[in-house]
Amino acid sequence: MEQKNTPIETARQTLIQLMQRKLPPTPDNFRSVYDEIMGVKSVDKSAELAKALEKVLYEAGKQRPKYIAAAQAITPLIDKSDWVRLEEQLRKLFPSGSAEGAVGDADWSSLIRNLLKQLEVSHKGVTLSRKKEGLSKVLTNFASDADVLAQKIQALIGSWGSGSVSDVAVVNDAAVSQPVELQSAASMAEASGASIVSVRASTHWRDMLLRTFELVIIPHLQAVAENQQKAVALLNTMQKAASEKAIHQCANELKSVLLALEMQRDQQERILQSLLQLLRLLVINMGELVVEDKWLYAQTAVISDIVSKPLNINTLYDAESSLKELAYKQNQLKPALTEAKDTLKKMVATFVDRLVEMTESTGDYHDKIEGYQQKIATTENIGDLNVLLNSILEDTRAIGLSVQRTRDEFSLSQKQAMDAERRIKELTAELDHIGEVAHQDYLTGALNRRGMDEALEREFNRADRHNTTLCIAMLDIDHFKKLNDTLGHATGDQALTHLVRVLKDVLRPTDVLARYGGEEFIIILPATPQDEAVKAIVRVQRELTKNFFMHNNDRVLITFSAGVAERKPGESAVDLIPRADVALYQAKHSGRNQVIGADAVQAASDGTVAGE
Numbered sequence: 153m154e155q156k157n158t159p160i161e162t163a164r165q166t167l168i169q170l171m172q173r174k175l176p177p178t179p180d181n182f183r184s185v186y187d188e189i190m191g192v193k194s195v196d197k198s199a200e201l202a203k204a205l206e207k208v209l210y211e212a213g214k215q216r217p218k219y220i221a222a223a224q225a226i227t228p229l230i231d232k233s234d235w236v237r238l239e240e241q242l243r244k245l246f247p248s249g250s251a252e253g254a255v256g257d258a259d260w261s262s263l264i265r266n267l268l269k270q271l272e273v274s275h276k277g278v279t280l281s282r283k284k285e286g287l288s289k290v291l292t293n294f295a296s297d298a299d300v301l302a303q304k305i306q307a308l309i310g311s312w313g314s315g316s317v318s319d320v321a322v323v324n325d326a327a328v329s330q331p332v333e334l335q336s337a338a339s340m341a342e343a344s345g346a347s348i349v350s351v352r353a354s355t356h357w358r359d360m361l362l363r364t365f366e367l368v369i370i371p372h373l374q375a376v377a378e379n380q381q382k383a384v385a386l387l388n389t390m391q392k393a394a395s396e397k398a399i400h401q402c403a404n405e406l407k408s409v410l411l412a413l414e415m416q417r418d419q420q421e422r423i424l425q426s427l428l429q430l431l432r433l434l435v436i437n438m439g440e441l442v443v444e445d446k447w448l449y450a451q452t453a454v455i456s457d458i459v460s461k462p463l464n465i466n467t468l469y470d471a472e473s474s475l476k477e478l479a480y481k482q483n484q485l486k487p488a489l490t491e492a493k494d495t496l497k498k499m500v501a502t503f504v505d506r507l508v509e510m511t512e513s514t515g516d517y518h519d520k521i522e523g524y525q526q527k528i529a530t531t532e533n534i535g536d537l538n539v540l541l542n543s544i545l546e547d548t549r550a551i552g553l554s555v556q557r558t559r560d561e562f563s564l565s566q567k568q569a570m571d572a573e574r575r576i577k578e579l580t581a582e583l584d585h586i587g588e589v590a591h592q593d594y595l596t597g598a599l600n601r602r603g604m605d606e607a608l609e610r611e612f613n614r615a616d617r618h619n620t621t622l623c624i625a626m627l628d629i630d631h632f633k634k635l636n637d638t639l640g641h642a643t644g645d646q647a648l649t650h651l652v653r654v655l656k657d658v659l660r661p662t663d664v665l666a667r668y669g670g671e672e673f674i675i676i677l678p679a680t681p682q683d684e685a686v687k688a689i690v691r692v693q694r695e696l697t698k699n700f701f702m703h704n705n706d707r708v709l710i711t712f713s714a715g716v717a718e719r720k721p722g723e724s725a726v727d728l729i730p731r732a733d734v735a736l737y738q739a740k741h742s743g744r745n746q747v748i749g750a751d752a753v754q755a756a757s758d759g760t761v762a763g764e
Contacts, residue, residue, distance in 0.1 A: 604666035623685035
């Protein structure tokens with residue numbers, strides 16, 4: 153009976169596990185399950201071979217860049233077990249006398265003799281100095297690879313004979329004639345001085361170009377499904393392209409895709425302009441119809457101002473937030489306005505009802521008086537007269553009470569109507585004010601806190617979608633209290649407006665400026681790492697020193713301190729803004745008029761803790 157842990161039993165258990173897991177019995181799957189049962193890690197000889205070859209070829213590539221290209225090609229072939237193509241790649245590493253244009257060690261003497269001879273021979277249009285210059289460039293560019301150097305020298309000699317190609321052009325054309333993988337490896341290695349890093353950089357460039365095609369070009373073609381499908385198919389072809397022929401084919405197909413994109417972009421631009429023109433006409437007509445309705449006129453004024461100027465994304469965001477704020481306030485005030493109008497309606501209805509009652513009461517009273525008059529004329533008994541007088545007095549008292557009650561109700565209704573009219577005027581005035589201020593800071597024109605919160609949410613969501621960096625800069629004017637105390641609060645307000653004007657001139661259109669409170673401002677810098685954000689705020693400081701704030705024809709220097717914090721993945725504004733505030737505090741206590749990043753503050757803090 154076989155032992156439970158023998159190789160045969162383990163192999164049987166491995167096959168059972170593969171069947172239970174519904175995995176195909178490939179060598180890799182079998183090895184993985186076998187190792188799992190045995191509790192060992194077997195050596196993948198193919199992978200080890202690939203690593204050894206890659207290491208050797210990369211080391212050789214320091215002298216001859218073509219070995220780096222071979223290393224990149226060999227590893228995936230071993231992973232795919234494509235032994236035929238692997239053999240072809242290995243054969244390319246060794247010189248072959250039968251290969252066209254190849255030069256063996258024994259042929260170098262013939263090549264040099266031919267070179268010396270051609271240097272002495274006179275060629276039309278090619279001077280000796282140009283020959284030497286061309287030869288020098290070939291020796292400099294291709295000295296690291298003897299095989300390629302021989303090919304380039306032969307090509308150079310041939311160009312002298314034709315006399316149609318300059319030496320410099322020959323060198324460049326010779327470089328183009330190289331295999332694709334050798335061109336990229338050699339040129340990038342020579343440019344950077346580090347072959348391995350340069351070749352890997354070329355891979356990163358390729359990935360970035362493919363990602364740009366996927367994220368930028370393809371989405372812009374979604375309006376025409378046929379063009380988008382063609383672009384998607386081209387992307388798949390580009391991802392698989394490995395030969396020069398395939399790359400040229402992709403380039404030809406790319407031309408048609410770019411042409412379709414350009415035509416579609418022109419069409420969308422025309423559509424946009426037509427829609428804007430329609431919107432302008434609509435707003436003009438609405439503005440003429442709603443002049444009396446001030447709160448609605450304010451909304452049309454916002455849209456009219458936008459469409460009358462070139463479109464700007466920040467302007468559109470501001471207008472959207474402004475209209476949202478206006479609608480929010482109007483929804484809050486609308487019930488009160490409706491209630492005030494209903495009060496007026498009730499007053500009129502009450503007046504009409506009381507008027508009818510009073511008319512009916514006075515009509516009955518007149519009828520009763522006429523009846524009493526007839527009875528008095530026919531009555532001879534004094535007792536009956538007393539009864540009639542009492543009845544007349546009772547009816548007179550009743551009609552008096554009815555008139556008094558009606559008068560009191562009229563007075564109350566009149567007071568309610570006056571209150572309702574006053575309330576309507578107050579609400580209308582408040583609506584007019586809301587239409588004007590919206591969500592911008594009334595003094596500086598920057599976003600207020602509500603607008604800032606909306607902008608933060610919008611930009612944070614965008615950064616999460618595209619996996620990009622985002623920075624927050626917090627600014628505070630230096631010695632602002634002293635400026636207010638010395639020159640007055642009105643001058644301080646003018647200084648704030650001056651600062652905002654300079655900020656808007658220097659910042660990018662994609663940056664968002666908001667007033668955080670008092671003399672503090674928040675700047676949102678999308679797709680910007682911390683070091684670049686610090687440089688941007690420093691540029692604002694320099695521009696502020698050039699644009700002096702003028703007070704009574706005197707120059708007043710205004711400076712500010714700033715803290716910059718880069719958003720961590722998934723970090724909220726509640727956590728990010730305090731980090732920028734800490735950096736701002738550090739800038740203030742480091743002499744003011746400085747910009748400090750939150751990372752520098754954290755590094756200093758870590759150093760202090762380590763020292764303690």
